[in-house]
Amino acid sequence: MSDNNLTKSVTVKVSVIGMTGNVLLTVFKFIAGIIAHSGAMISDAVHSASDVFSGLIVIIGVRFSTKESDYDHPYGHERFECVAALILAIVLALTGAFIGIEALGKIISGAYRELEIKGIIAIIAAVTSIIVKEAMFWYTAINAKKIDSSSLKAEAWHHRSDALSSVGALIGICGAKLGLPILEPIASIIICLFILKVSFDIFKDAIDRMVDHSCDKELERQINSKASSVDGVISVDLLRTRVFGNKVYVDIEIGADGSIPLSEAHKIAHNVHNTVERDFPQVKHIMVHVNPSETQESARD
Numbered sequence: 001m002s003d004n005n006l007t008k009s010v011t012v013k014v015s016v017i018g019m020t021g022n023v024l025l026t027v028f029k030f031i032a033g034i035i036a037h038s039g040a041m042i043s044d045a046v047h048s049a050s051d052v053f054s055g056l057i058v059i060i061g062v063r064f065s066t067k068e069s070d071y072d073h074p075y076g077h078e079r080f081e082c083v084a085a086l087i088l089a090i091v092l093a094l095t096g097a098f099i100g101i102e103a104l105g106k107i108i109s110g111a112y113r114e115l116e117i118k119g120i121i122a123i124i125a126a127v128t129s130i131i132v133k134e135a136m137f138w139y140t141a142i143n144a145k146k147i148d149s150s151s152l153k154a155e156a157w158h159h160r161s162d163a164l165s166s167v168g169a170l171i172g173i174c175g176a177k178l179g180l181p182i183l184e185p186i187a188s189i190i191i192c193l194f195i196l197k198v199s200f201d202i203f204k205d206a207i208d209r210m211v212d213h214s215c216d217k218e219l220e221r222q223i224n225s226k227a228s229s230v231d232g233v234i235s236v237d238l239l240r241t242r243v244f245g246n247k248v249y250v251d252i253e254i255g256a257d258g259s260i261p262l263s264e265a266h267k268i269a270h271n272v273h274n275t276v277e278r279d280f281p282q283v284k285h286i287m288v289h290v291n292p293s294e295t296q297e298s299a300r301d
Contacts (some may be wrong), residue, residue: 006145007246011062014143014152017158019055020138025129025162032125036173048129054091054158055085058151065245078245078284081151085206088154093199095161099168100192103185126170133163148246148282150209154202161198164191184227212242215282223250223276223283230275232256233267234293247284250276258292265290 007171029045059082067077137159144152168191172184224236235255242249256268269288276286 007065007149008062010143010147011149011152012059014140015055015058015155018140018155019052021132021136022051022055022162025132026052029125031131032121036122036125049161050156051162051298054088054155057087057091058155060084061087062149063286078247079210081149081245082206082209084151085154085202085209088151088158089199089203089206092154092158092161092202095158096192096195096199099165099195100187101194103168103188106185107182109137122173123170126166126173129166130163130170133159133166137163150202150206150246153205157198157202161195163193164194167191204244209243209245212244215241215243219248219280219282223252223280226276226279227252227272230268230272232260232264233272237291244284246282248280248282250283251289252253252276252286252293253289255291255293 005214026045026048029048033045061081063290065078065084069077137156140152140159141158143149144156165188168184168188171187172181175181175183220239220241223241226237227235227239228261233254233256236252237255238251238253240251252272254269254272256265269290272288273286277283
């Protein structure tokens with residue numbers, strides 16, 4: 001299976017599972033909120049419903065990003081996934097802001113004092129949501145790392161934001177039963193700040209992938225070492241990388257014996273090209289330029 005087909009297959013599978021889980025949780029939490037007269041749980045149900053929309057964005061983004069190169073997009077469509085990640089980061093930030101503003105409003109107006117919870121079904125719903133959404137976070141995050149998907153990573157944090165929202169609801173419900181309902185809006189404000197920080201990190205990562213940011217130094221070091229190990233390569237004179245969606249483009253200048261035939265120099269460059277692209281799946285293309293080695297020139301002089 002090609003990298004693009006693997007990415008599409010994993011993303012669709014993970015997103016569909018996540019969307020199904022969100023629909024079931026939405027219905028469960030909404031019913032529990034009505035039975036228990038819990039506004040916090042009903043708000044949490046709305047949050048879960050919004051995550052269904054996030055799953056659709058991920059599927060659409062990856063569907064476009066995995067399209068093969070064409071005449072108008074000779075370098076491929078990987079940056080469409082960055083666009084999806086940006087949208088998800090904004091949605092995540094808005095979700096966090098909504099939680100924070102709503103909590104701040106409750107504190108200022110004193111509305112939290114009116115919180116009255118009947119029965120334990122709301123507590124059961126909150127605990128269930130936390131467990132299920134945290135499990136969905138890890139499942140999605142592991143697969144996002146597997147295929148290096150920024151949009152799937154953002155989707156994973158949407159699951160965790162929902163789990164954190166349920167933590168706030170649980171604190172509020174327990175606080176109301178203990179006579180301390182103000183705990184719910186206080187917890188929600190802390191959760192809001194955490195979600196905003198995560199959304200900023202996702203947004204920054206997506207921007208870096210869209211503006212030809214270099215890849216991490218460790219990957220550059222590994223590519224340099226691998227290219228240097230190819231027979232005929234005397235030195236690596238220049239190495240530049242740029243991130244393009246979830247792929248990396250590499251430009252490298254190698255030094256080779258200046259007295260060898262052009263065909264031999266071409267063979268060395270070809271071996272460097274094939275070796276790097278074979279051993280580093282995230283490298284979509286490497287451009288190799290051959291320089292006559294200064295060491296060899298000095299030896300002849």
